Amino acid sequence: MANTHLYKPNLVIVISGPSGSGKSTVIDSLCKTDETLQLSVSATTRNPRPGEVDGVDYHFLTRAEFEKSIQQGKFLEWAEYGDNLYGTLKSEIADARDAGKDAILEIEVKGSLQIREQQQDLAPARSILIFIVPPSFATLEKRLRRRDTESESELKQRLDIAKSEVLEIQHYDYWVSNPQGGIQQSVQQIQTIISAERSRIDAKLIETLNPLLGIDSVD
Ligand code: 5GP
16 A cells, blocks of 8 residues: 555554544554554553453553553553543554554544644654544434443433534544445545555655665755
C-alpha cells in the first residue's frame, strides 16, 4: 500500500467516533490488510470485557497505576471517558516508529484534540484525525444494546457522550461514514485517505530524497 521506495512511515493515524460506530472492527480490518500499520494498544482503568486480553486489547491498569503513569509523563494523551481513564502511552508510538510502521490509534475526542495540539512535539511524525460517523443515533443505540457489554446507565452515558463527540467533528481532518452493514466501505475510504497522506510531500520525504540527489541539507 505504501509508496515503498520513498515513504518512511511517520504517521499517527487517529480514528475516533462514538461508541458503537464500528471503530474497532474497521481498525482490525485495516491492520489485517496493511502491514505498514501498527495498532497502538491503549491503557485503561476499565475492567476487561469477556474475551479481552491484557496487552492485546488494552493495557489494563488500576487507577493508581494509571495516575502514576500520568505523573511520570508516560502518556501522549489521556482522558476520562464515562467513569474510567484511557490513554495512549508514548512507548506505543515509539514502538511503531522503531518497527518502521505508521501508528494507528482508536481514541475518543478529547484525547484526539490533545494529539492535534501536540503536532509540533510529534514532528517529524504527523497526525491525521479521522472521524467515523455512524448512520444514526438509533443505529448506535441498537448496536450498543446488541453488544450487551454495558449496564443501562453506562449505555445512556455512552449515547450522551456520542452526541457531544459528533459536535467536535470540525477539529478533524476527514470524516468517514459507517453505513449499516457497510464496514468494507469505511475500510476502503480510510485506506484511500492513508494512501493519499503517505504521498504527501513533507519534510520527511525531502529528507529521504536528499541523499538520493546527493544533497546534504537544504536551507
Ligand atoms: P471502550 O470502553 O468502548 O473500549 O472505549 C471507550 C472510549 O474510549 C472509546 O471511544 C475509545 O475510542 C476510547 N479510547 C480507547 N483508548 C483510548 C485512549 O488511549 N485514549 C483516549 N483518549 N480514548 C481512548
